[in-house]
Amino acid sequence: MMLDDVLMLLPESLLALGIVVLLLSKTFYRPRTTHYALLCAVVYLSALIALMLSNRLPAESKQILFTFDAFSYFGRGCALSMGILSIPFLHSAIRRDRMPEIETYCLCLIQSMGMLFTLMSATWISLIVGLECMYLPLYALLATRAEDRTSQEAACKYIIMGAFSSGLLLYGVSFLYATVGRFEISALSGIVQSLTVSGSSLSWLTAYQSHVMFSIGGLLVTAALCFKLGIVPFHFWVRDVYEGGSYTVVGILSATPKLVLISVWLRIFTPAVVSYIPQWSFITLSVGILSMFFGNVLALAQDRIRSLLAYSSFGHMGFVLLALVILSAPGNQAAVVYTIGYGLTIFIVLMSLGRISMGSLPCHSLEDLKGLSAVRPVLSVALAVSFLSLLGMPPFLGFMFKVNLLAALFQANQVGIALAVVVATLIGAFYYIRMIGLMFFYDVPKNRGYPVVVQSGYVIDCLLVVYIATLLYVGLNPAVVLQLMSVITA
Amino acid sequence: MSEYLLTSVILHGVIASAVMQGVSRRALIIQKILAIVFAFVGLSLAMYMWSRFEPSMAFQFVENVEWIPSLGARYHLGIDGISLNLVVLTFWIVLASILMACTESAGITSACSLIFFTQAMAVGAFCAMDTLLFYLFWESSLLPMYLFIGVFGSSARRYAAIKYFLFTLSGSVFFLLATLYMGVLAGDFSFSTFTQLPLSLLEQQVLFIAFTLAFAIKLPMFPFHDWLPDAHTQAPTSGSMLLAAILLKLGGYGFMRYNLPMTPDASLFYAPWMVILSLIAIVFVGFVAFQQTDVKRLIAYASISHMGMVTLGCFVLYLQPDNVMTRIGFTGLSGVLIHMISHGFSSAGLFCAFGMLYRRVGSRSIQDYGGLMRVLPVLSGFFFLYTMSNIGFPGTAGFVGEFFIVIASMSANFWVAMLAASTMLLSAIYSLVLVKRIFYGKVVSNQLLTLFDVDFQEHLTLLILAFLVLLIGLSPWVVMDPAEHSLRALTMLSTHSKVRMS
Numbered sequence: 001m002m003l004d005d006v007l008m009l010l011p012e013s014l015l016a017l018g019i020v021v022l023l024l025s026k027t028f029y030r031p032r033t034t035h036y037a038l039l040c041a042v043v044y045l046s047a048l049i050a051l052m053l054s055n056r057l058p059a060e061s062k063q064i065l066f067t068f069d070a071f072s073y074f075g076r077g078c079a080l081s082m083g084i085l086s087i088p089f090l091h092s093a094i095r096r097d098r099m100p101e102i103e104t105y106c107l108c109l110i111q112s113m114g115m116l117f118t119l120m121s122a123t124w125i126s127l128i129v130g131l132e133c134m135y136l137p138l139y140a141l142l143a144t145r146a147e148d149r150t151s152q153e154a155a156c157k158y159i160i161m162g163a164f165s166s167g168l169l170l171y172g173v174s175f176l177y178a179t180v181g182r183f184e185i186s187a188l189s190g191i192v193q194s195l196t197v198s199g200s201s202l203s204w205l206t207a208y209q210s211h212v213m214f215s216i217g218g219l220l221v222t223a224a225l226c227f228k229l230g231i232v233p234f235h236f237w238v239r240d241v242y243e244g245g246s247y248t249v250v251g252i253l254s255a256t257p258k259l260v261l262i263s264v265w266l267r268i269f270t271p272a273v274v275s276y277i278p279q280w281s282f283i284t285l286s287v288g289i290l291s292m293f294f295g296n297v298l299a300l301a302q303d304r305i306r307s308l309l310a311y312s313s314f315g316h317m318g319f320v321l322l323a324l325v326i327l328s329a330p331g332n333q334a335a336v337v338y339t340i341g342y343g344l345t346i347f348i349v350l351m352s353l354g355r356i357s358m359g360s361l362p363c364h365s366l367e368d369l370k371g372l373s374a375v376r377p378v379l380s381v382a383l384a385v386s387f388l389s390l391l392g393m394p395p396f397l398g399f400m401f402k403v404n405l406l407a408a409l410f411q412a413n414q415v416g417i418a419l420a421v422v423v424a425t426l427i428g429a430f431y432y433i434r435m436i437g438l439m440f441f442y443d444v445p446k447n448r449g450y451p452v453v454v455q456s457g458y459v460i461d462c463l464l465v466v467y468i469a470t471l472l473y474v475g476l477n478p479a480v481v482l483q484l485m486s487v488i489t490a
Numbered sequence: 491m492s493e494y495l496l497t498s499v500i501l502h503g504v505i506a507s508a509v510m511q512g513v514s515r516r517a518l519i520i521q522k523i524l525a526i527v528f529a530f531v532g533l534s535l536a537m538y539m540w541s542r543f544e545p546s547m548a549f550q551f552v553e554n555v556e557w558i559p560s561l562g563a564r565y566h567l568g569i570d571g572i573s574l575n576l577v578v579l580t581f582w583i584v585l586a587s588i589l590m591a592c593t594e595s596a597g598i599t600s601a602c603s604l605i606f607f608t609q610a611m612a613v614g615a616f617c618a619m620d621t622l623l624f625y626l627f628w629e630s631s632l633l634p635m636y637l638f639i640g641v642f643g644s645s646a647r648r649y650a651a652i653k654y655f656l657f658t659l660s661g662s663v664f665f666l667l668a669t670l671y672m673g674v675l676a677g678d679f680s681f682s683t684f685t686q687l688p689l690s691l692l693e694q695q696v697l698f699i700a701f702t703l704a705f706a707i708k709l710p711m712f713p714f715h716d717w718l719p720d721a722h723t724q725a726p727t728s729g730s731m732l733l734a735a736i737l738l739k740l741g742g743y744g745f746m747r748y749n750l751p752m753t754p755d756a757s758l759f760y761a762p763w764m765v766i767l768s769l770i771a772i773v774f775v776g777f778v779a780f781q782q783t784d785v786k787r788l789i790a791y792a793s794i795s796h797m798g799m800v801t802l803g804c805f806v807l808y809l810q811p812d813n814v815m816t817r818i819g820f821t822g823l824s825g826v827l828i829h830m831i832s833h834g835f836s837s838a839g840l841f842c843a844f845g846m847l848y849r850r851v852g853s854r855s856i857q858d859y860g861g862l863m864r865v866l867p868v869l870s871g872f873f874f875l876y877t878m879s880n881i882g883f884p885g886t887a888g889f890v891g892e893f894f895i896v897i898a899s900m901s902a903n904f905w906v907a908m909l910a911a912s913t914m915l916l917s918a919i920y921s922l923v924l925v926k927r928i929f930y931g932k933v934v935s936n937q938l939l940t941l942f943d944v945d946f947q948e949h950l951t952l953l954i955l956a957f958l959v960l961l962i963g964l965s966p967w968v969v970m971d972p973a974e975h976s977l978r979a980l981t982m983l984s985t986h987s988k989v990r991m992s
Contacts, residue, residue, distance in 0.1 A: 330560075393633065394626040400558075403622070403670065407561055410674040418670070422663040433636070433655050441640040441648045476626075482560045 008054050008068055011047040011076065015113040018043030022106050033101055037091040040105045041084060044112070048080040065126040067186075070488045072120035075263050078340060079115040082256045082347065083108065088459045089351040093248035096358050099144045107137035107144075108252065115260050123183040124173045127264065128166070131228075134260065135162050138253045142245045154244020161237040165227035172220025179205065179214040189272035211276070218277040221268060222284065229261050229317050230310075232291035242310035247354030247363075250306070254313060255347035262320060262339045271327045285325045289420055292318030296428040303366050305353060308431055309346065312390070315428055316342045322417050323405050330408040333485045334401070341401040341474075342390070348467055349386045352379050355460070369435060371444030380439045382464040387432040389471050392425055397471045400478035495539055495551045496567040496617045499577070502532050503610025510603035522592040525602040529581075529588040532609070536581035543574055545972045548979060549619065557623070563679040566620040571973030572746060572827060572980070573616040576739055579834045580616070582958060583735040584609045589951040590842055591728040593849075601642060604634040605728060612736045616743065621669045622679045624747075625662075628740060632658050635725075635733060643724040650717075650724035657707055657717040665704030668697045672752070685751040688988050691759070698756035701748045702764075709741030711801055712771035715794045722790035723854065727845025730786065734793050734841060735834035742800045742830045746823070750804060750984035757984065761808035764801055769909045771798030776916035780923070784854045788924060789840050792880060792917060796833050800826050802910055803895040807984060809902035820981045822898030827977065828969050829891025832879065832962050836888055839876035839955040843869060846948055847928075850941045856924065861933035866943045870929045872952040877921045879959045882914045887962035 006013070022039060025031055031039075055073055066072075090108065094101050114133030121127040139162060143155035177183065180191040192214075205213070227234040242250050274280050295314025302308040320342075323335035356376065357363035373380040389398030402425070409418040474481055506528040513521055543550060549568035557565040569577065584605060591601045611634070614627035632655060640651035673679040676687050689697070707714045718738075722730050749757055757764075772795055779791035803826035807819035846869055851858060863870045879886035882893075892914060900907035933939055944952065962969060 388633070394629045399626070399629075403666070404561070406667065406670050407674055410670050415671065418667055422667055426660055426663055429656060429659050430652075433652060436636075437640055437648055437652060440637060441651070477557075479556070479558050479560070482558065486560060 009066075010050040010054055011080065012113055012116050014043060014047045014050055015109050015116070018047075019106055019109045019113075022102055022109070026102060033091065033094065036101050036105050037087050040090075040109065041087050043109065044080055044083045044087070048077065048084070051076055051080060065123055066117075066120045067122040068120060071263065071266075074484075074488045075119035075259060076116045078259060079112055079119065079256050082343070083112045085347070085463070086252060086351070088463060089248060089251070089354065092457075092460065093246065093351075093354055096354075097145060097246045097248065099246075099248075104141065104144060107141050111137040111141075111252070115256060118260050119263055122185060124177065124185060125183055127185065128170060128173070131169070131264075132166065134257060135166070135228075138162075138249075138257075141249045141252065142241065144249070145246065150244045151246065152244075154241045157237050157240045157244075161227070165224045165234075168220055168227060169224035172217045172222075172224060175213050175217025175220065177217075179210045179217065185267050188268070189270045192272050192276045215277045218269075218273065218280060219283070222280065225261055225265055225268075226287060226321075229258060229321075230314060231287055231317055231321060232294045232314055233287065235291070235294075235314055238313065239307050239310040242306040243304070247306075247350045247357055251347050251350030251354065254350065255343040258317070259336070259339050259343055262324075262335060265324060266332055266336070269324070269327075274327060281325055281327075284321060285417070288318045288321035288325060289417075290318075291315070291321065292420065292424040293427070296424050299431050300427065302431070304364055305366055305369070305435075306364070308366070308435075309349065312428060312431070313346065315424060316346075316390070318424070319402075319405060319421055322421060323408055326409065326412040326414055326417075328408065328412050329486075329489065330404075330411055333482070333489050334405040334408040336489065337481060337485050338401045338405050341397050344467075345386045345389050345398065345471075348464070349383060349390075352383050352386075352464070355379060366435065366438055367445075369438040370442040372439040374444055378461045378464050382468055384436045384439060385468050385471055387435055389475070391429055391432040394475060395472060396475040397478070398475075400475055404478065404482060494553065495535075495542075496553055496569060499532075499535050499539065500567075500610055500614045500617065502528075502535060503606045503608075503613060506532070506606040507603045507610065510599045510606060514599040518598065521598050521602070525588050525592055525598065528602075528606065529585040533581045533585050536578050539569070540574065540578050540972070543569070543571075543972050545571065546975055548976065552619070554619075557620070561622070561679070562673065562677050563622040564620050565623060566680055567617045567623075568619040569617055570979075571976035572743070574972050575827060575831055575969050576616045576743060577613050579739070579831050580609055580612050580736050582954070583731060583834060583838050586838060586842060586951050586955055587728040587731045589947055589954075590731065590845060591726075593945075593947055594726075597642060601638070601726070601728060604638045605732060607634040608638075608732055608736070612740065615740055619681050620679045621673065621681060621684060624681075625666055625669055628744075629659075629662055629666075631737060631740065632662075635721075635729065635737060638729040638732075639721060639725045642726040642729065644726075645724075646720070647724045650720040653717045654721040657714070661704040661707035661714070664700040668700035672697065681747065685983055686988070687752075689753070691755050691989055694753040694756035694989070695759060698749060698753040698760060701744065701753070702760075705741040705744035705749070706801075707741075708744065709738055709797045709800065710794060712767045712775065712794070712798065715771070715775065718794060719787045719790040722793075722841075723784060723786045727841055727848065730841040730845070731838040734789075735838040738793065738797060739830050739834060742797070742804075742826065745801065745804050746826065746980060750807070751980060754984050755987050755989050757805065758808045758987075761805045764805040765809060765906060768798045768802035768805065769906065771795060772802065772913045773909055773916065776913060776920065780916070780920040782920075783856050785844055785856055785859075785924065785928070786841070786848075786854050788856075788920065789837065789844065792920065793833070793837050795913060795917065796829070796837075796880075799829055799892060799895050799910065799913060800833075802906075803829065803891075803898060806895070806899045806902050806906065807981070809906070810898075811901070814901060815985050816981050818898050818901045819985060820978055821894050823977050823981055823984075824970060824973070825891045825894025825898060827891075827973055828887075828962070828966055829895060831969055832887030832891050832959070835955055835958045835962065836876050836879035836886070839872070839952070839959060840880060842951060842955060843873040843876060846944060846952075847873075851938065856927050858934065859928040860931050860938070861929070862938060862941075863929040865933065865938055865941050868943050868949065869952070872956055873929070874925060875956050875959065877925050879963065881918045881921050885960070885963050887959045887966075889963060890966040 111134055114130050117130030118134055121130050139155055139159040142158055145151045180187055230238040291314045295311045299308050299311035320335045320339050323331045353363055389396035392398045392402040406418050549570050552568040554566045557563050587605055608631055611627045611631035615624055618624035636651050636655045640647055672684050676683045710718050775791055775795045779788050782788035803822045806822050810818050879888040882888040896907055896911050899910045
């Protein structure tokens with residue numbers, strides 16, 4: 001093993017080191033809560049710096065388990081940045097929701113490590129190990145509030161459904177492996193070309209058999225990824241998880257993992273692979289459209305915030321899927337950019353909601369948002385801006401990313417899909433602006449207070465202001481991000 | 491200076507909006523002075539621009555830099571005679587509206603901040619020469635008005651605010667699709683590319699419908715007008731002024747910039763339908779206005795009826811006999827522009843004057859008023875002047891535009907002109923009945939006898955609007971001179987077929 005190989009994996013190694021230090025820390029001295037947060041921040045930051053430095057290293061030709069292309073660098077950078085961003089929120093949530101501190105930080109670090117591994121995995125084995133490494137801590141995080149029955153229920157459902165979808169994925173991968181005979185994901189497209197020309201690469205399968213097995217494998221993998229993304233026919237666990245977990249945990253599990261899954265999707269379903277799976281485009285397209293309408297229509301009827309956000313997440317993932325279906329470079333870029341924008345926005349939304357929700361004063365129903373702007377101005381403006389961005393209103397980031405997505409659809413000549421997207425958006429408009437109305441147009445109900453624990457309140461208010469500025473800046477000048485994306489996915 | 495003039499004109503509103511948010515804890519008098527100073531600065535910027543404008547040239551003060559290279563959209567600003575007039579209108583109305591908002595007792599900073607933000611977005615939309623940029627400004631102007639109605643409005647404000655937002659949004663998403671369709675087809679989003687882009691008749695028809703949905707809802711045209719009475723009734727006075735005078739004009743401006751030059755063949759195809767809808771708006775909605783017992787609702791319906799004249803003036807162009815099409819079409823389009831400007835001033839004046847009454851009496855119902863001429867002579871006088879302009883009385887702003895549009899209709903079809911001219915009769919009926927019931931007759935309650943007439947600030951507001959109403963009425967050339975060249979160019983583009991040869 002060369003020194004360069006070690007350096008390439010330095011970010012992940014630093015995260016692992018951080019986990020060990022965190023776990024051992026209590027043995028040697030009794031740190032304060034802030035110390036854990038700082039340690040965690042230092043670990044993430046050093047991993048991010050290491051990642052930036054490792055970019056300078058020469059690209060190794062022999063990459064077996066991992067690939068170090070621009071896209072994986074970018075994804076890892078995103079995952080680490082989101083990790084840093086989550087720390088102040090976690091810090092205040094630990095006190096508020098009475099979560100065990102060392103375990104929480106540790107689980108977050110492990111989860112980030114899993115995401116990094118998944119993002120750069122080049123073979124099925126590293127992919128599946130990375131995905132499990134990313135999901136197992138999430139199950140545990142959901143269950144950290146031992147006294148809360150609904151959170152236990154959510155964790156149970158999540159682990160069962162997660163195991164089921166992982167099973168689907170493994171099963172599908174085994175089919176693919178049987179046809180292709182190699183573990184590299186990138187080998188799929190190469191083999192497809194030889195299959196279409198000369199039949200199977202493995203002697204014991206006829207061309208027909210291998211085609212069937214390949215298709216079954218491909219569709220199973222699609223289903224498994226849709227399961228994990230929460231796309232409509234596989235959506236039923238999402239609402240329960242959103243309802244059960246604390247806002248903070250839901251925020252962590254609903255933001256960055258989606259980007260990871262989309263990147264996995266992009267690695268597997270290249271145009272060549274897809275062309276060999278009959279009906280793939282049709283199935284994905286219909287699932288995407290179904291998801292979009294189902295999510296937005298059901299979200300209309302919700303009077304609980306978590307359910308509403310859960311259903312609206314189907315809608316957004318539906319958009320992304322539609323951009324992926326067209327299999328064009330602009331479509332893929334648009335999907336990735338949209339997922340990042342969505343992830344960032346929904347992360348801040350859930351974290352902010354977490355700040356106004358505490359044991360005796362929960363923020364469950366939409367009514368609980370009434371009059372928020374008078375009590376927490378910065379937070380409510382951040383929420384309002386996020387909702388507008390999710391809806392796709394200018395001048396915020398969500399608008400430009402949606403325009404970019406629609407433009408990609410038009411470039412691929414998919415006017416019908418674009419029409420469906422805007423109709424679904426229109427349906428979704430009502431609940432977003434209703435929430436804004438609840439926050440700004442009402443007085444605080446007399447019998448209602450908001451939690452006054454303002455731990456790291458100042459830091460978070462600053463973060464929220466920076467966040468609002470970012471949404472505005474990218475919304476007005478999206479070229480910064482779009483240019484970067486076209487370099488990365490090229 | 492004039493290099494970044496348009497950017498600074500747009501930024502003025504954004505900066506003013508931010509500063510007003512920042513001074514919310516300061517003394518009331520500082521807030522008021524600051525707001526009024528900002529409004530005057532904006533107005534002087536606009537007047538400077540007006541004085542530097544060359545009537546004989548097309549687009550001026552152009553700024554054109556790269557914005558989103560991957561899509562081909564550019565930060566492209568420029569102004570011609572049509573947009574110049576609307577920008578100047580915006581700044582005058584904002585001044586009046588800020589003066590009006592500053593007479594309120596609470597929430598001045600938020601209200602002024604929202605007014606300035608609306609101003610920035612409206613001006614941005616009028617100055618944009620890139621369709622994506624236009625859409626950005628157009629759609630962003632929704633938000634401040636939503637908050638304005640929802641936060642400062644009266645009892646049913648939340649319903650009205652959401653209705654306003656959803657109605658407008660449902661039109662504009664299809665407009666966005668249409669913009670993107672053309673943009674991707676052309677690889678560029680500028681207005682000039684779009685007007686030259688050859689399109690088949692079917693494409694034009696679909697695009698026309700998408701554009702029309704957005705502008706017809708914003709304007710509003712007859713079957714899509716339902717949100718406006720609610721929004722106007724619930725909005726605070728300064729909000730109603732902005733809505734009637736500026737935001738509705740975005741719809742009319744859209745028709746002139748999108749439907750006519752970009753899809754001329756589809757406009758020709760659909761012109762009879764558009765004319766019929768406009769006539770329904772003029773006649774039927776005029777009758778509806780007559781039925782109203784709520785004064786603001788009545789003025790709102792009168793606005794819809796007047797906006798019917800705007801669409802009529804746009805599309806009657808296509809019903810002209812071929813030999814006079816450009817000549818008479820030009821008259822019609824000039825009428826549309828003048829009518830939009832004059833309606834801006836007179837409807838803002840009506841809302842403003844009634845807002846002052848509402849502040850004193852606290853009721854929107856006509857039956858709570860009566861005999862006010864003796865109690866409030868000055869306010870009554872101004873109200874009467876704006877009413878005259880709304881009717882289209884010669885010498886006031888309302889007359890010129892309606893006259894031009896009726897002339898244009900006369901050359902197309904006698905009956906169209908007949909029905910169009912009935913607007914003068916109908917609006918005379920409902921407006922004069924309104925004036926009679928509020929200002930003449932017996933004083934209906936003792937409360938009315940105790941009212942004070944206008945104070946200095948209110949007087950100033952009313953005077954500004956009255957001056958403009960009379961100025962445009964007596965010398966419409968202040969509007970027409972800078973706009974003539976652009977209107978002629980627009981008429982040429984609108985009458986020139988651009989069906990793609992296959």
